[in-house]
Amino acid sequence: MNIDRILAKAKSHEKRGETDEARQLYTMLLQTFPQNQRARRGLKALQDTTLQNNYSSPTKAQIDTVIVLYSKGQIREALDALVILTTTYPSVSLLYNIKGACYASIGQLDVAVESFNKALEIKPDDAEAYSNLGNVLKGLGQVEAAVTSYKQALKIKPDYVEAHYNLGNALVGLGQPMLAVTSYERALRIKPDYAEAHCNLGTTLKDLGQLDDAILCIQKAISIDPNNSIFWDKFAHVLREGGSTAFGGTLSPYLLQALEQPSIRPSDISISIINTLRQQPNLQAAFKVSRTGDLDKTISNVIRQLASIPLLLRLMELCPIPAPDIEQLLTQMRHAMLNQWPVENQDSQGLRFFKALAIHCFTNEYVFLESDEETQEINRLQNKLKTLVEGREAIPATWVAILGAYRPLHIFSWSDQLKESGSVENIKEILVRQINEVREEQHFSLKVPRITSINNKVSKLVREQYEQSPYPRWVNTGLYAKPLVVGEVLQELEIKLSFNEEQFSVSPDILIAGCGTGQHALSTASRFKDCNVLAVDLSLNSLSYAIRKTKELGVSNIEYMQADILELNSLERQFDIIESSGVLHHMDNPLAGWRVLVDLLRPSGLMQIGLYSDMAREPIVEAREFIEKKKYGDSPEDIRRFRAEIMNMSNDSNSHLQKILDSRGFYSLSECRDLLFHVQEHRFTLLQIEIALKELGLEFIGFELSNAQIMKKFREIYPKENSPTLLPLWHQFELMNPGAFGGMYQFWVQKT
Numbered sequence: 061m062n063i064d065r066i067l068a069k070a071k072s073h074e075k076r077g078e079t080d081e082a083r084q085l086y087t088m089l090l091q092t093f094p095q096n097q098r099a100r101r102g103l104k105a106l107q108d109t110t111l112q113n114n115y116s117s118p119t120k121a122q123i124d125t126v127i128v129l130y131s132k133g134q135i136r137e138a139l140d141a142l143v144i145l146t147t148t149y150p151s152v153s154l155l156y157n158i159k160g161a162c163y164a165s166i167g168q169l170d171v172a173v174e175s176f177n178k179a180l181e182i183k184p185d186d187a188e189a190y191s192n193l194g195n196v197l198k199g200l201g202q203v204e205a206a207v208t209s210y211k212q213a214l215k216i217k218p219d220y221v222e223a224h225y226n227l228g229n230a231l232v233g234l235g236q237p238m239l240a241v242t243s244y245e246r247a248l249r250i251k252p253d254y255a256e257a258h259c260n261l262g263t264t265l266k267d268l269g270q271l272d273d274a275i276l277c278i279q280k281a282i283s284i285d286p287n288n289s290i291f292w293d294k295f296a297h298v299l300r301e302g303g304s305t306a307f308g309g310t311l312s313p314y315l316l317q318a319l320e321q322p323s324i325r326p327s328d329i330s331i332s333i334i335n336t337l338r339q340q341p342n343l344q345a346a347f348k349v350s351r352t353g354d355l356d357k358t359i360s361n362v363i364r365q366l367a368s369i370p371l372l373l374r375l376m377e378l379c380p381i382p383a384p385d386i387e388q389l390l391t392q393m394r395h396a397m398l399n400q401w402p403v404e405n406q407d408s409q410g411l412r413f414f415k416a417l418a419i420h421c422f423t424n425e426y427v428f429l430e431s432d433e434e435t436q437e438i439n440r441l442q443n444k445l446k447t448l449v450e451g452r453e454a455i456p457a458t459w460v461a462i463l464g465a466y467r468p469l470h471i472f473s474w475s476d477q478l479k480e481s482g483s484v485e486n487i488k489e490i491l492v493r494q495i496n497e498v499r500e501e502q503h504f505s506l507k508v509p510r511i512t513s514i515n516n517k518v519s520k521l522v523r524e525q526y527e528q529s530p531y532p533r534w535v536n537t538g539l540y541a542k543p544l545v546v547g548e549v550l551q552e553l554e555i556k557l558s559f560n561e562e563q564f565s566v567s568p569d570i571l572i573a574g575c576g577t578g579q580h581a582l583s584t585a586s587r588f589k590d591c592n593v594l595a596v597d598l599s600l601n602s603l604s605y606a607i608r609k610t611k612e613l614g615v616s617n618i619e620y621m622q623a624d625i626l627e628l629n630s631l632e633r634q635f636d637i638i639e640s641s642g643v644l645h646h647m648d649n650p651l652a653g654w655r656v657l658v659d660l661l662r663p664s665g666l667m668q669i670g671l672y673s674d675m676a677r678e679p680i681v682e683a684r685e686f687i688e689k690k691k692y693g694d695s696p697e698d699i700r701r702f703r704a705e706i707m708n709m710s711n712d713s714n715s716h717l718q719k720i721l722d723s724r725g726f727y728s729l730s731e732c733r734d735l736l737f738h739v740q741e742h743r744f745t746l747l748q749i750e751i752a753l754k755e756l757g758l759e760f761i762g763f764e765l766s767n768a769q770i771m772k773k774f775r776e777i778y779p780k781e782n783s784p785t786l787l788p789l790w791h792q793f794e795l796m797n798p799g800a801f802g803g804m805y806q807f808w809v810q811k812t
């Protein structure tokens with residue numbers, strides 16, 4: 061290259077702000093031609109500009125432009141602009157802070173660390189840079205270093221509210237919740253309306269077992285930002301962990317709102333709601349009347365009293381109510397209402413109770429006991445209604461509601477004609493739930509793709525059970541507030557993998573084997589970012605329910621198909637993740653089904669499995685023996701009679717059987733059948749699972765626990781870092797805590 065061309069090139073670098081490149085060219089030229097004046101002048105000018113820029117800063121407009129690009133997510137463009145700005149103004153630490161934030165936002169954490177360190181080199185007292193560096197170090201798993209960085213930020217700027225908050229989060233990560241509480245409290249002293257700090261303080265107090273304070277903190281966060289789904293999620297967590305804790309009186313309005321939150325499954329918080337409801341004077345008064353046997357005489361009054369409790373009505377509409385005392389009251393109310401056939405138009409509040417009761421009984425699949433006398437009266441009522449509907453006469457809405465509290469309205473030949481009647485407009489919700497939605501499901505059932513045959517004898521029996529009793533009939537479910545990439549999900553579960561997680565980062569293919577009525581598939585589809593879900597089940601009725609609800613929620617990344625897991629090897633597809641919860645233990649040979657699923661899993665793929673625990677199900681085994689001895693079949697009538705027998709046992713008569721009353725599954729027909737009357741059930745110990753995993757080529761990587769206290773207790777006994785991945789230790793733990801896996805073992809494994 062000749063001298064002129066080198067000089068021209070250096071000049072054009074200079075113009076683009078690429079001073080390093082220009083400087084390099086001038087220096088190179090001067091090494092060969094030390095007297096070249098143009099190169100000397102060029103270099104001098106460069107040095108002057110650098111000197112000048114070292115003491116000057118970009119304009120506000122220049123900074124704002126980059127910040128706007130960053131906040132719009134145009135990270136590449138922001139980084140391009142930053143290259144020019146940092147070249148021109150190499151001594152402005154803010155630019156390196158923004159650069160670090162850009163790199164952090166695209167997951168290039170190592171480069172982000174370099175940028176923040178550069179900012180600190182320029183300005184050693186840059187509190188923001190320390191705080192940002194702390195966030196990135198935390199993201200890299202270097203939590204102790206993160207804590208040091210936040211503390212450094214706070215030394216420089218003691219009232220730096222975000223640094224206090226971030227320090228709190230990091231201390232939680234380090235297992236120092238007490239110190240974390242102090243940090244959150246400091247943040248809140250500086251900024252009392254810092255909703256996230258209230259929420260995380262609440263969650264930390266929950267982990268410390270201070271549930272009353274925890275719920276108050278989260279309520280505070282919600283009152284500041286009621287639309288934040290993460291707060292609601294944490295709220296539900298505390299309630300779930302609280303079990304039967306009776307929280308204070310300020311909870312009621314929050315519970316009512318919680319029932320409508322997409323991230324909350326109403327049945328998950330039903331126990332807390334029941335505890336709150338039991339404190340309501342109107343409900344207490346109704347209990348009193350029902351105990352004295354005076355319901356028939358005072359029914360209108362009691363209806364009005366109960367109708368004045370919105371939380372009760374909404375819970376009745378949304379899920380089964382796991383409370384024997386409330387079930388008893390509602391059963392008696394239903395009977396008293398049937399005895400009276402109240403024709404007079406109830407005031408609108410009273411009618412709300414009729415509606416809620418009809419919807420409730422439909423939702424629990426008519427699990428309440430029905431006497432012969434009631435059966436006869438219901439037959440009379442349905443004949444009377446048939447005559448009225450077919451004769452196009454006026455129809456008392458209350459009668460329809462009473463019938464709907466005993467029978468699903470869609471079964472009657474005249475139900476579609478009933479919908480046309482103007483007199484039932486004010487109980488439309490019952491007709492939608494009991495007629496329209498069922499018709500929709502019947503329509504979908506014809507369209508479900510059937511991708512395998514069902515040949516196995518047990519599969520056929522199981523299918524029949526779930527065709528009759530799709531499990532469960534749910535109304536609102538809990539979706540994840542924010543979908544995450546696989547690595548983030550595992551991080552939240554504190555599961556560490558020994559391989560590169562990046563293979564899972566985009567569009568994971570997920571199979572849900574045995575999806576039931578869709579709650580499982582919907583929950584998973586909302587949990588993993590950009591995932592594609594295939595959900596299969598034996599039962600067309602369950603699948604149709606799932607399809608209807610999936611459409612209702614506008615979710616489009618789930619395909620539903622009918623298949624027997626045993627026959628799925630004909631499916632020419634592979635998956636990154638396979639989930640099968642509450643399914644394999646209902647197969648003829650669970651290991652055979654599990655093996656088919658392992659073959660569908662990609663190398664290093666993940667599985668989430670839910671299996672019954674032998675130890676935790678001891679009371680269930682006893683109940684199953686009782687059912688067998690008493691020759692109860694699995695018909696709805698027998699299930700109702702069995703339930704009544706258990707509920708009428710005196711408290712001290714048979715403590716083990718009475719324990720079943722604590723199972724939520726006891727309070728709806730399909731769930732009770734699933735819990736106690738299943739045609740096929742296997743149970744496992746963790747040592748058996750360990751052997752099975754070896755045979756299947758799977759590695760246990762961790763439990764998914766719904767109650768954080770279990771892990772806390774486990775870690776107190778087994779503090780070594782890798783203990784949670786050792787099943788023999790968990791087995792010992794379960795021997796000491798036989799109820800620990802009450803619902804099921806829910807765990808993650810990885811294909812080796």
Ligand SMILES: C[S@@+](CC[C@H](N)C(=O)[O-])C[C@H]1O[C@@H](n2cnc3c(N)ncnc32)[C@H](O)[C@@H]1O
Nearest residue numbers: 526574575576580597598599624625641642643
């Ligand atoms: C207890 S439900 C669990 C549903 C769902 N996983 C959940 O957690 O809500 C069990 C489901 O597994 C399905 N199932 C059982 N055996 C199966 C098999 N061999 N192939 C496909 N589905 C099966 C049943 O039809 C039923 O819907």
